[in-house]
Amino acid sequence: MIIAVDGPTASGKGTIAKALSAHFDLPHLDTGLLYRAVGRQVFLDGGDPDDAGDALAACSFPDALLDDPRLRNEETGGLASRVSIHPNVRKALFERQRSFATQAKGAVLDGRDIGTVIAPEADAKLFVIASVEARAQRRFLEMRERGVKVTLLEIADDLRRRDERDRNRAVAPLVAADDAITLDTSGLDRDEAIAASVAAVERLVAQKRGGGS
Numbered sequence: 775m776i777i778a779v780d781g782p783t784a785s786g787k788g789t790i791a792k793a794l795s796a797h798f799d800l801p802h803l804d805t806g807l808l809y810r811a812v813g814r815q816v817f818l819d820g821g822d823p824d825d826a827g828d829a830l831a832a833c834s835f836p837d838a839l840l841d842d843p844r845l846r847n848e849e850t851g852g853l854a855s856r857v858s859i860h861p862n863v864r865k866a867l868f869e870r871q872r873s874f875a876t877q878a879k880g881a882v883l884d885g886r887d888i889g890t891v892i893a894p895e896a897d898a899k900l901f902v903i904a905s906v907e908a909r910a911q912r913r914f915l916e917m918r919e920r921g922v923k924v925t926l927l928e929i930a931d932d933l934r935r936r937d938e939r940d941r942n943r944a945v946a947p948l949v950a951a952d953d954a955i956t957l958d959t960s961g962l963d964r965d966e967a968i969a970a971s972v973a974a975v976e977r978l979v980a981q982k983r984g985g986g987s
């Protein structure tokens with residue numbers, strides 16, 4: 775079984791994908807981490823994330839970079855969003871994601887284009903959304919816990935900028951697949967969001983098995 779979980783930054787899709795992976799006993803790939811590694815590698819190379827050539831060169835980042843905690847920070851998130859608009863970068867990362875998705879055991883992948891480009895045949899597709907306010911608040915609490923000094927307003931502005939870039943890029947923009955279930959986590963806590971996503975996937979899989987739509 776392949777489960778695709780797409781959605782914008784801080785929508786809760788990562789938490790949901792991890793929980794689905796544990797619940798259905800499927801390996802999980804956070805595809806945003808690959809774009810983050812490319813963004814970080816461009817920075818380490820002293821390159822320009824807006825330059826397609828520099829970004830492509832950074833796609834051969836060493837695997838060890840994926841374990842670097844700095845990939846999770848906001849600066850790297852911004853760089854990832856910038857390198858991800860280049861079609862050559864998306865192409866370079868495609869095979870890795872595609873082979874993860876099609877492994878015999880099945881898989882859960884989360885990102886922006888899993889249900890539309892990487893695994894359009896996925897058995898269950900969730901499109902996880904939340905209001906900018908709810909997402910900014912979650913990020914704010916997370917960052918405060920890590921001791922990062924930032925205002926709610928700065929986070930909200932950054933989220934809007936990133937959404938705009940992810941939604942409007944020419945290749946593989948952030949958009950719900952036609953057959954995805956949209957899950958709005960704005961008013962849900964962590965456990966409620968997980969319970970709703972497990973229920974949604976079970977419903978989709980049962981429908982598929984029953985041949986319904």
Ligand code: DC
Nearest residue numbers: 783805806809854855858885886887
């Ligand atoms: O999910 P995230 O915040 O870790 O993703 C970081 C950036 O990577 C995001 O702004 C857009 C890009 N991305 C993408 O273009 N396609 C994916 N499948 C995953 C992430």
